[in-house]
Amino acid sequence: MEFTRAEVCVVAASDSWRNAGEVLAHAVGTVPALSARLARLTHSPDLVLSDGEAFFMSEPAPLGKTAADGGVVEAWAPFSSIFDILQSGRRRSMMGASQLDRYGNQNISCIGDWRQPKRQLIGVRGAPGNTVNHRTNYWVSRHSSRVFVEKVDVVSGVGNDRARANGGAALRFHDLGVVITDLAVLDYGPDGRLRIRSVHPGVTVEEVQRSTGFDLDGTDAVETRTPTSEELRLIREVIDPKSLRSREVPA
Amino acid sequence: MSVEEFASTIESGMTVGIGGWGSRRKPMALVRALLRTDVTDLTVVSLGGPDVGLLCAAGKVRKVAYGFVSLDSIPLDPHFRAARESGSVEIAEYDEGMFVAGLKAAAQRLSFLPTRAGLASDVLTMNPGLRTVTSPYDDGEEYVAMPALRMDVALIHLNRADAAGNGQYLGPDPYFDDLYSMAADRCYLSCEEIVPTERLREAPFQSLLIRRMYVDGVIETPHGAHFTSCVPDYDRDEAFQREYAAAAKDPESWSRFEEAYLRGDESGYQAAVADFASTGTRSA
Numbered sequence: 001m002e003f004t005r006a007e008v009c010v011v012a013a014s015d016s017w018r019n020a021g022e023v024l025a026h027a028v029g030t031v032p033a034l035s036a037r038l039a040r041l042t043h044s045p046d047l048v049l050s051d052g053e054a055f056f057m058s059e060p061a062p063l064g065k066t067a068a069d070g071g072v073v074e075a076w077a078p079f080s081s082i083f084d085i086l087q088s089g090r091r092r093s094m095m096g097a098s099q100l101d102r103y104g105n106q107n108i109s110c111i112g113d114w115r116q117p118k119r120q121l122i123g124v125r126g127a128p129g130n131t132v133n134h135r136t137n138y139w140v141s142r143h144s145s146r147v148f149v150e151k152v153d154v155v156s157g158v159g160n161d162r163a164r165a166n167g168g169a170a171l172r173f174h175d176l177g178v179v180i181t182d183l184a185v186l187d188y189g190p191d192g193r194l195r196i197r198s199v200h201p202g203v204t205v206e207e208v209q210r211s212t213g214f215d216l217d218g219t220d221a222v223e224t225r226t227p228t229s230e231e232l233r234l235i236r237e238v239i240d241p242k243s244l245r246s247r248e249v250p251a
Numbered sequence: 252m253s254v255e256e257f258a259s260t261i262e263s264g265m266t267v268g269i270g271g272w273g274s275r276r277k278p279m280a281l282v283r284a285l286l287r288t289d290v291t292d293l294t295v296v297s298l299g300g301p302d303v304g305l306l307c308a309a310g311k312v313r314k315v316a317y318g319f320v321s322l323d324s325i326p327l328d329p330h331f332r333a334a335r336e337s338g339s340v341e342i343a344e345y346d347e348g349m350f351v352a353g354l355k356a357a358a359q360r361l362s363f364l365p366t367r368a369g370l371a372s373d374v375l376t377m378n379p380g381l382r383t384v385t386s387p388y389d390d391g392e393e394y395v396a397m398p399a400l401r402m403d404v405a406l407i408h409l410n411r412a413d414a415a416g417n418g419q420y421l422g423p424d425p426y427f428d429d430l431y432s433m434a435a436d437r438c439y440l441s442c443e444e445i446v447p448t449e450r451l452r453e454a455p456f457q458s459l460l461i462r463r464m465y466v467d468g469v470i471e472t473p474h475g476a477h478f479t480s481c482v483p484d485y486d487r488d489e490a491f492q493r494e495y496a497a498a499a500k501d502p503e504s505w506s507r508f509e510e511a512y513l514r515g516d517e518s519g520y521q522a523a524v525a526d527f528a529s530t531g532t533r534s535a
Contacts, residue, residue, distance in 0.1 A: 054423035067423075068482075078424040079272060083348040087367065109344065114377050116338035122326050123319045128346040129368030155373040162371040169392040170370035 003227050005182060006031070006249035008200045010235055011227040013094065013180045014038040016137050022046040024056070024077075024091040026130070030248040031180070032094040032139045033063060037239045038231060054078045063240060086126070086133050089173055093130045094137045094180075099152040102193050102214045104176045106131075106138060106157030114154055127156035132163070135175040141248050143181035145213035148194075160192030182249050184208045185224055189217065196221040252468045254517050257439050258284040260468070261404060264313075266294040268400070268435055270407035270428040271479060274300040274323040274487055276420070278408035278441050280475035280517050282306065287516070296400050298350065298427070300479060301495060304328035305513075307340060308505065314341035316400060318350035322492055329499035344377050345369070345397075353400035354427055357434035365394035405435035408476045409461060410484055411451065412442040416466025419451055419458045422482035432465035441470040443484050474521055491527060 013035030017025060025036040025047050037060055040047045049060050051067040054077060061071035077085070085091055098121050099107040108127060112118030130136050136157060140147050155162060163174040179186040179194065187197045195217040196208055205218035227235070235245070258281075261267065267285075271277035282302045285293075292313045297303050299320035306312050308330040320331040334340045345353065346368040356364040365384055368374075375381050375395070384396040407428040410421040418440050420428070432438040440461060451459060475481075478488040478495065498508035512523050 076423075079426060080351070083351050086348065109373070109377075110335070114344075114373070117335055120327065120332045120335040122321065123317070123344055124346055124372065124374055125319050126347045126368075128370075128372035128374050129348040129366075131372075132367050132370050154377070155371075158371045166371040169367050169394055172392075173367075 003232060004246065004249075004251045005200060005202075006245040006251070007227050007232060007235055008224055009180060009182060009249050010034045010038060010245055011231055012185050012198075012200070012224050013139060014042065014231070015225075016094065016178050016180065017044050017047055017092070020044060020047060020092045020135070022048065022090070023134075024048045024050060024085055026091055026093040028093075028095050029139050029141070030063075030244050031141065034235065034240050034245055035094070038234055041234050041238070042231065050077060063244060083129070086129060089134050091133070092135045092137070094139050095127060095130065095157065097138045097140055097147060097157070099149050100138060100140065100147055100179065101149060101152050101159060102216075103159035103161040104138075104157070104179070104188060104192075104194060105152045105155045105159030105162060107152035107154045109154035109156045111153055124154070124156040128158065131158040131174060131176070132170050133173050135177050137177040138179045140179060140181040143183040143208065143211045145211060148212040148214065150214050160188060164192065183211060184221075186216070193217070198222045198224040200224045201226060252470055254280055254284040254470055254472060257281060257468055257470050258288050260437070261285060261288065261290050263290045264292045265290075265403040266296060266401070268296040268402035268405040268431045269299075269302045270405065270426060270431045271300065271302070271476070272298045272424070272426040273319070273321045274479045274492065275424070276408055276422065276426060276476050276481050277302045277479040278406040278475065279477055279479060280472035281406045281408070281439060281441050281470065283513065283517060283520060285311065286513055296402055298347070299328065299331065301328060301492070304330035304499070307331055307334040308499070312340050314343065316343040316345070316350075318345055318347035322496065324487070324489060324492065325496050329496050333499065342377070344374065346372070346374055349374065349395065349397045350400070351427060351430075352397040354430040354434050356397060356399035357401040358430045361399060363396040363398050366397050367394060369395040369397070400434060402431070402435040403437065405431040405438040406441070407431055407438065407461070408441045408472070408481065410443050410481065411446050412440055412461070412469050413448040413451060413463075414445055414469055415448070416440055416461065416463035416469050417448065417451060417459065418442065418461030418466065419454060420460050421454055421458060421484070425460050429460050432461050437467040438465050439468045439470065440466045441472040441475045443473055443475065443481060445469060445471045472517065477521070477524060488524070488528075490531070491524060494527065
């Protein structure tokens, strides 16, 4: 069956929610949001979805919309409770990254010196708290050496080297899982460094390495699995009939 | 009280907390009233949106303490971005959860609250005064000691209130307005409608968020959260927010925006906004 790169990404991201258990899925971006919905409809029915505002949804609202636009509300979760939930650990994130280094330090705050940045970005937002409280994965829609850099300008999301050096409360629940990109799935080796777990169909290990601003081990890289026909049906007919995914990952 | 009476109580150099969240239920009429005064040198404490943007654009801000400054449908407020990139404001950038811990500490009159958020991140670098605290118990854990975000004045906007300052929200999220009211020495509450106290019973008890003992002034400002959302009274005015953000791109277009919307009083603003809504263009 034919499939697009965006669909490979959604399925790879969906696999990152496996065994998450009954936790709140925090998904930033189109592919992450689609992936959480796909995971819930396939292998992870206990996953908890929110409308991005104040409600948890047993039937999610239309993609990108809130409970006011449809779906079935199962719980009230205003912002104040979200911080309680993330500190309780019953949450898993897939966030974006403007910069990411080899140890998974992530930056979404600003580019340049934080005192007077060259480019102000969205700020650290919840990244510091997320990364020291529960599993955090990342989604990078355009894999390039501008994102994968030797050194991030501001550590918003905490990487493995810093969590380990700090130890204690910073390390106790620190848990970086995978980085899904439009080219590959990366995970972290025992040394805490990113490596290539799989490359998407049609992508070479060398291409991923060329698009990364630091050395990336590709020794054990396999090919990312292809979507099943049932997954493709769910993506195309149920979850994303308007193909918002192809705007984030062009075919 | 009137918005003018409210504005006359604010002095230069104060720390002003602003409730709501991003571009949601912000006390914008009170912010606009501040724009018309000559107060300056403010420290603004906010889960920020166009409140922070407007005050930065007007040169009223010395420092912003924030968890973020977002317009929600536009990821970053353009005036705040410009202020950052020109280095014209000081910042205290916190993780969102740390910011909430700072509000809670202030509301409880504590000097800090411990939190895991921020550990090992550059939030500690960007806030050189931040300290950690070690648990006195056997675990010996070290946490961030998030300092209290205590304010001179807090500004909040709700759907309904009585004249005594009992405030009611009717939308899906209280945000942190109750904490703001308790974290400040004085709190001013604007609302869509001041109602007789007995009418507060028309909505569920759980909607009674704000208690009068934490409120020093109530200001009726219909459409007073515009252009942020004030659900269920109204949604965000996305078209006007886009107009606001587009006007930020150069000084000339910004001064035209100011001329059209911010030179007059609140009723002038609301009239100009109604004109924009019906024609899709500015009146001036």
